[in-house]
Amino acid sequence: MQNMxxxxxxxxxxxxxxxxxxxxxxxxxxxxxxxQPHPDAGAGHIIVHSKLGxxxxxxxxxxxxxxxxxxxxxxxxxxxxxxxxxxxDQTTGKILSVVAKTQTxxxxxTLGVVGNSVGLVxxxxxxxxxxxxxxFNVINPLSANKFTGKWTPPIGKQHLISEVSxxxxxxxxxxxxxxxxxxFIPYVFSSNVAANTFGPVIKIHxxxxxxxxxxxxxxxxxxxxxxxxxxxxCFGCFPVMGLADLGKGTFTEFTGIGxxxxxxxxxxxxxxxxxxxxxxxxxxxxxDLSTQTGFTVVLPNSGEQQFFSGADVEFDAIHKLxxxxxxxxxxxxxxxxxxxxxxxxxxxxxxxxxSFSNAFNVVAAHIALNPSTRTGxxxxxSSSVNEIQGFTY
Numbered sequence: 001m002q003n004m005x006x007x008x009x010x011x012x013x014x015x016x017x018x019x020x021x022x023x024x025x026x027x028x029x030x031x032x033x034x035x036q037p038h039p040d041a042g043a044g045h046i047i048v049h050s051k052l053g054x055x056x057x058x059x060x061x062x063x064x065x066x067x068x069x070x071x072x073x074x075x076x077x078x079x080x081x082x083x084x085x086x087x088x089d090q091t092t093g094k095i096l097s098v099v100a101k102t103q104t105x106x107x108x109x110t111l112g113v114v115g116n117s118v119g120l121v122x123x124x125x126x127x128x129x130x131x132x133x134x135x136f137n138v139i140n141p142l143s144a145n146k147f148t149g150k151w152t153p154p155i156g157k158q159h160l161i162s163e164v165s166x167x168x169x170x171x172x173x174x175x176x177x178x179x180x181x182x183x184f185i186p187y188v189f190s191s192n193v194a195a196n197t198f199g200p201v202i203k204i205h206x207x208x209x210x211x212x213x214x215x216x217x218x219x220x221x222x223x224x225x226x227x228x229x230x231x232x233x234c235f236g237c238f239p240v241m242g243l244a245d246l247g248k249g250t251f252t253e254f255t256g257i258g259x260x261x262x263x264x265x266x267x268x269x270x271x272x273x274x275x276x277x278x279x280x281x282x283x284x285x286x287x288d289l290s291t292q293t294g295f296t297v298v299l300p301n302s303g304e305q306q307f308f309s310g311a312d313v314e315f316d317a318i319h320k321l322x323x324x325x326x327x328x329x330x331x332x333x334x335x336x337x338x339x340x341x342x343x344x345x346x347x348x349x350x351x352x353x354x355s356f357s358n359a360f361n362v363v364a365a366h367i368a369l370n371p372s373t374r375t376g377x378x379x380x381x382s383s384s385v386n387e388i389q390g391f392t393y
Contacts, residue, residue: 038374038392043353046093046390055385058110061119061368062142063168070120071108083107097145111167114173117141165219174219174226184211190246200249207238219269229262254292258285262314275322277310286345295346302330318371327357354379
């Protein structure tokens with residue numbers, strides 16, 4: 001927990017930054033969106049198992065269709081890696097098709113579903129020790145259940161794709177490329193993945209706040225801005241928010257609220273509101289990006305303890321809800337929790353019964369949403385990271 005001095009500082013800073021949201025943050029929890037929660041809200045019985053039993057390296061679902069996609073890999077006794085890309089049925093959890101399969105040293109990573117039902121997958125081909133060739137395949141549409149083309153981002157071997165905004169229903173997505181050469185100059189740019197076209201490549205020279213650890217990122221297609229959660233991550237330090245104008249090719253930043261690294265971020269494009277989670281204080285932050293002001297909400301029963309901090313954040317644009325993942329639940333004696341907030345920071349639902357701790361995940365735990373059915377999937381419950389679990393909200 002924060003000591004008394006930090007706590008006083010936190011309250012003063014938060015009060016100063018409330019700005020436009022000050023009035024709406026005091027609304028009662030009962031003032032919710034007119035749409036009602038799913039009658040069976042909570043962790044569901046639909047479990048997707050990787051077909052080969054390997055660890056899942058990324059997954060996503062199509063918000064405009066009935067399928068999802070995942071990557072898996074398993075190291076065999078002879079040292080080979082058996083890897084595959086698979087599609088699955090969102091309503092039953094059944095694996096529908098093995099899109100690709102290898103048994104070498106290669107593997108795949110699912111980067112997400114973007115645009116209109118376009119799956120994006122990275123293929124890592126091991127040439128030799130520490131020599132890996134990375135190419136990118138497109139499944140367009142996802143229901144084709146096969147690779148339909150290549151995606152060729154404007155990056156060199158010194159950069160790795162670490163974040164795709166997974167924006168669906170709009171042509172472009174935002175892409176963040178991490179500099180792995182030691183120079184720590186990352187890139188951010190937009191791409192129409194289906195058309196294999198790209199916007200200006202923006203070099204982020206503030207490597208102190210945005211290069212040491214790949215920042216989580218969201219995309220607002222209405223302003224054509226990528227929103228990045230940065231900072232140096234020191235305990236008790238404020239995060240730094242980055243705004244990349246993907247049309248003009250410019251990058252600006254401002255001091256955020258909460259403490260420590262930003263763990264997750266999502267954006268309500270219509271209202272230009274960002275929601276984040278921070279590492280040190282188990283809080284959720286709500287920003288008006290137009291005024292660069294905001295306020296914090298502490299996760300229920302967390303006591304602002306770092307152990308209970310939130311992780312991934314996703315936005316349901318139909319019902320205007322932010323869903324926040326909490327790997328170590330502060331609302332249940334065991335497992336993980338998903339909290340559902342409206343855009344004014346009012347808690348609408350608490351969903352327990354999950355187990356998506358990041359302890360054994362190579363790819364961080366992720367919430368994938370299908371807003372039209374108020375359903376989604378999240379990592380778990382197996383600690384072997386070879387399953388994803390459906391839920392409703």
